Amino acid sequence: MIDQALIDKINSVLAEEFEVEIERIIPEAPLMQTLDLDSLDLVDMVVLIEHNFGFTVVAKDFVGIKTFNDFYHYINNRLNEKGAPE
Amino acid sequence: MKKGHPNDWSGKSRGGSAGYLVFVFLLKRLGLSAAYLLLAFVVLYFIPFAPSSTKSVWFYSRRILGNSVISSLIFLYRNYYNLGVALIDKTAASSGLYDKFTFIFDEPTDVKEILSGSSGAIIIGAHFGNWEVGAPYFGKYGKRMNVVMMDAEYRNIKNILEKENKIGAFSVIPVSEESLDHVFIIRDAIARGEYVALQGDRLTINGKNIKIPFLGRVAPFPQGPFVLASRTEAPVIFYFAIREGFRRYRFVFKLFNADNTSRRKGGELKILESYKMELERVVKSAPEQWYNFYKFWL
Numbered sequence: 001m002i003d004q005a006l007i008d009k010i011n012s013v014l015a016e017e018f019e020v021e022i023e024r025i026i027p028e029a030p031l032m033q034t035l036d037l038d039s040l041d042l043v044d045m046v047v048l049i050e051h052n053f054g055f056t057v058v059a060k061d062f063v064g065i066k067t068f069n070d071f072y073h074y075i076n077n078r079l080n081e082k083g084a085p086e
Numbered sequence: 087m088k089k090g091h092p093n094d095w096s097g098k099s100r101g102g103s104a105g106y107l108v109f110v111f112l113l114k115r116l117g118l119s120a121a122y123l124l125l126a127f128v129v130l131y132f133i134p135f136a137p138s139s140t141k142s143v144w145f146y147s148r149r150i151l152g153n154s155v156i157s158s159l160i161f162l163y164r165n166y167y168n169l170g171v172a173l174i175d176k177t178a179a180s181s182g183l184y185d186k187f188t189f190i191f192d193e194p195t196d197v198k199e200i201l202s203g204s205s206g207a208i209i210i211g212a213h214f215g216n217w218e219v220g221a222p223y224f225g226k227y228g229k230r231m232n233v234v235m236m237d238a239e240y241r242n243i244k245n246i247l248e249k250e251n252k253i254g255a256f257s258v259i260p261v262s263e264e265s266l267d268h269v270f271i272i273r274d275a276i277a278r279g280e281y282v283a284l285q286g287d288r289l290t291i292n293g294k295n296i297k298i299p300f301l302g303r304v305a306p307f308p309q310g311p312f313v314l315a316s317r318t319e320a321p322v323i324f325y326f327a328i329r330e331g332f333r334r335y336r337f338v339f340k341l342f343n344a345d346n347t348s349r350r351k352g353g354e355l356k357i358l359e360s361y362k363m364e365l366e367r368v369v370k371s372a373p374e375q376w377y378n379f380y381k382f383w384l
Contacts, residue, residue: 017351040294040313042266044351046273047317059270 002076009052010075011068017048027069034068049075055082113178118186118333121178125170132166139379150301150383151373164374171329172216172377179219188334189220197339200321201227206276208315208322209283210357212365213377220327220337221256221283230280231256234268234311236290256283261290261310269314276320283325284311286361287378296358297384301366305383312354312361315342319349322357324364328372340364 015022018035025034037045046057055078065071112121133140143165147158179187193201200207201224209224209231211217224231233256259275259282261268272282288308289295295306315322322342330336342348348356369376 038294039266039269040310043269043313043317046269057270059267062266 002072006076006079007072010072013048013052017044025068027067027072029068030066031068031071032066053079055079110177110181113174113181113183118174118178118183121174122171125167125174129163129166129170133162136379142379142381146373146376146382150303161374165376168329168374169377172219172375175329175333175335176216176218180222184222186333187219189223190330190334190336192336192338194339194341196341197323200323200341201229204279206279206320207281208276208318208320209281209325210286210311210315210322210361211283211325212285212287212368214287214365214369215327215372215375216329216335217283217325217327219335220325223337224281230275230278232259232272232275232280232282233257234259234261234272234282234284236261236288272314273318276318282320284314286311286324286358287365296355298358298362300362300383301369303383307358307362309354312358315357316348316350316353324361326364326368328368329375330372338364338368 011022011025014020014025014035018037018041020035031037035041042062049055049057053075061074061078065074112124140162143162144158147153147161147165148155151161153161175187206229221231221233235258257275259268259271275282286307289306290308290310294309296309296312297304297306299305300307322344324340324342326338328336328338342357342360347353
């Protein structure tokens with residue numbers, strides 16, 4: 001179970017960074033299409049994750065992330081691995 | 087900013103491995119002068135038989151530089167010839183013939199401090215002059231040079247580099263449209279305190295571009311190198327190697343003055359504007375050493 005506060009924080013930073021309405025960010029929605037991301041935008045995604053959640057992203061992290069729900073789980077799992085409080 | 091453009095470069099540079107190997111052979115067996123002499127004739131072949139390149143050089147000379155028809159014919163020949171000389175010289179230099187050349191360094195103190203410090207750096211160059219001839223120079227600071235290259239171009243020259251044992255002179259970071267791996271490789275190289283060299287003037291297929299005036303006419307520049315430079319914490323240095331005469335090169339360095347805004351989203355435009363000013367300055371000093379043989383301007 002992912003803490004709702006974490007989900008809200010993720011949604012908030014994604015909406016602000018990629019200039020989409022926060023209402024469009026729902027767990028089942030496709031991440032790349034909703035945020036209109038291409039490979040260059042993923043550079044910003046990496047920076048955003050590292051600055052806001054304090055862990056280092058590696059290339060294989062993005063494999064398998066298709067929806068926002070996948071993304072929430074990814075952030076949550078990495079934070080748990082890191083052992084840092086959210 | 088948009089993706090794709092009819093001007094897009096194919097990702098492969100003109101000239102195949104056979105041509106490259108002919109010059110390597112000549113250099114080894116007959117020396118630099120013989121290679122220059124052969125080049126004088128080879129250029130005559132390229133003018134009619136590389137029509138799209140010739141057309142782009144003609145446009146550059148007539149419309150951008152404002153040369154007359156006669157001057158443009160001479161310019162055309164000199165442009166191709168200079169490209170050939172650049173190819174020969176970089177091959178000679180990387181083969182250990184450094185003592186045949188004179189290198190002059192325009193290296194401000196702030197650049198020296200960064201290059202000799204412990205941090206990595208992003209080096210942004212251009213398809214101008216002969217940047218590779220100076221690449222081994224960066225090794226004097228004991229740091230590794232990584233060159234970011236389109237995957238298609240890398241595949242094209244990989245066998246040659248391996249065959250000529252040049253693969254160790256610098257590491258190549260291949261960029262593919264389908265993968266994000268290069269972003270992480272670049273970041274890791276910077277974190278290790280290494281240099282990462284990118285070319286700031288070449289569009290990629292389906293790559294995003296930023297259109298700005300360059301030499302008086304709007305041209306699309308690739309967004310990727312400037313986004314990468316903006317988002318890393320590393321210093322950004324513009325670097326150009328200008329051929330000033332027979333076996334004589336000047337290396338020009340300029341440190342980009344980064345601030346908080348240039349490190350954020352949108353900061354790429356600030357870096358590009360600064361890069362463009364430096365590029366314009368060096369291109370105006372040696373317009374025949376500009377080697378973008380495709381429709382560069384809109």
